[in-house]
Amino acid sequence: MRQVDACVNLKAIIKKEVQRKKRKSEEKRKREKKVMGEILVHAGCFVGIILLGYVLRNIGFFAEDDFHVLSKIVVKITLTAAIITNFSGREMETSMLLLMVMGFLFGVFMIGVGAVLYRKRGREHQSFAILNISGCNIGNFAMPFAQGFLGPVGVMAVSLFDCGNSFICMGGSCSVADMVKSGNGKFDIRSIIRRLSKSIPLLTYVFMTILAFCHMSLPQPIIEYAGIIGNANVFMAMLMIGVGFHLSGDREQIGDIVKILSTRYFVGILFALASYFSLPFPLEYRQALVITFLAPIASIAPAFTAELKGDFGLSSAVNSLSILISIVLITIALVVML
Numbered sequence: 001m002r003q004v005d006a007c008v009n010l011k012a013i014i015k016k017e018v019q020r021k022k023r024k025s026e027e028k029r030k031r032e033k034k035v036m037g038e039i040l041v042h043a044g045c046f047v048g049i050i051l052l053g054y055v056l057r058n059i060g061f062f063a064e065d066d067f068h069v070l071s072k073i074v075v076k077i078t079l080t081a082a083i084i085t086n087f088s089g090r091e092m093e094t095s096m097l098l099l100m101v102m103g104f105l106f107g108v109f110m111i112g113v114g115a116v117l118y119r120k121r122g123r124e125h126q127s128f129a130i131l132n133i134s135g136c137n138i139g140n141f142a143m144p145f146a147q148g149f150l151g152p153v154g155v156m157a158v159s160l161f162d163c164g165n166s167f168i169c170m171g172g173s174c175s176v177a178d179m180v181k182s183g184n185g186k187f188d189i190r191s192i193i194r195r196l197s198k199s200i201p202l203l204t205y206v207f208m209t210i211l212a213f214c215h216m217s218l219p220q221p222i223i224e225y226a227g228i229i230g231n232a233n234v235f236m237a238m239l240m241i242g243v244g245f246h247l248s249g250d251r252e253q254i255g256d257i258v259k260i261l262s263t264r265y266f267v268g269i270l271f272a273l274a275s276y277f278s279l280p281f282p283l284e285y286r287q288a289l290v291i292t293f294l295a296p297i298a299s300i301a302p303a304f305t306a307e308l309k310g311d312f313g314l315s316s317a318v319n320s321l322s323i324l325i326s327i328v329l330i331t332i333a334l335v336v337m338l
Helices: 002-058 066-087 094-117 123-133 138-149 151-182 189-197 200-213 220-230 233-244 251-278 283-293 301-307 312-337
Strands: none
Touching (some): 002 312, 094 251, 123 251
16 A cells, blocks of 8 residues: 555656646746847847938938948947946956956957958958957947846946957057058057047046946936936947948959958857856856857947048948847857856
């Protein structure tokens, strides 16, 4: 009789365990669907704004030269305000500086890749590649994903990576590209420092990082004022890319797009895999690094390309397509990691 009771109890336990695993599996599937839905909606909005800018330019609402006006607004006003908002109230520890260093070194590595990639095509193409293959779109693209799916720790990790990354995309890569294009062949650190010292977003990043490490914050009215302006940053940056988007359709241009994007994402995927499976960081940090390495090319690249009298239409096309590729890659990565 006892054996029968024991058998019945065992069956009940097994049944409960099977039901528990089934419920857990169903909850995971629901969570994955929700994550995918949120990611696709968010990314779809980005694409929609780019298309809006493209259509408005084609119907005459924007002139092609308006791209330069929009780029100045993004670089000097809305992006700066967004940086202040993202860093306000955050405290940092010295040990977290390693993430900042990683953001900087990845940008330096990609500058080298761009220089090697077009070393035989002349200074104009080499300069273009350096500017449009380095730097990650963190603030306008990766940060919203981190805020939505990785929590406070992930947001902090992404912010620190972006602080190092900003030295590259907010003036560093542009300085190197300008030197390469001018053809003097000399590495002038003073020229780079001079350009970086004039970058309002970069100076804002440095200032806000110092405040965070000192456990200080700006007055609340300033933060609220910056928040109102900063909320427009994503819209303005994506609209700017849409207004500047231009494809001539010739083989050389398409070849350049394929070459730059395939190289960028091959390297990005390698770094993402290495950081997730090899680095001795907490899981949230490794998840954040995967998102940053798969992020699109810096949205400010077309503006700097225009500043150097480069092909900003091609730059906008590369930038727009990189957003589409990153949507797919980050969606897959988040579904696998979460």
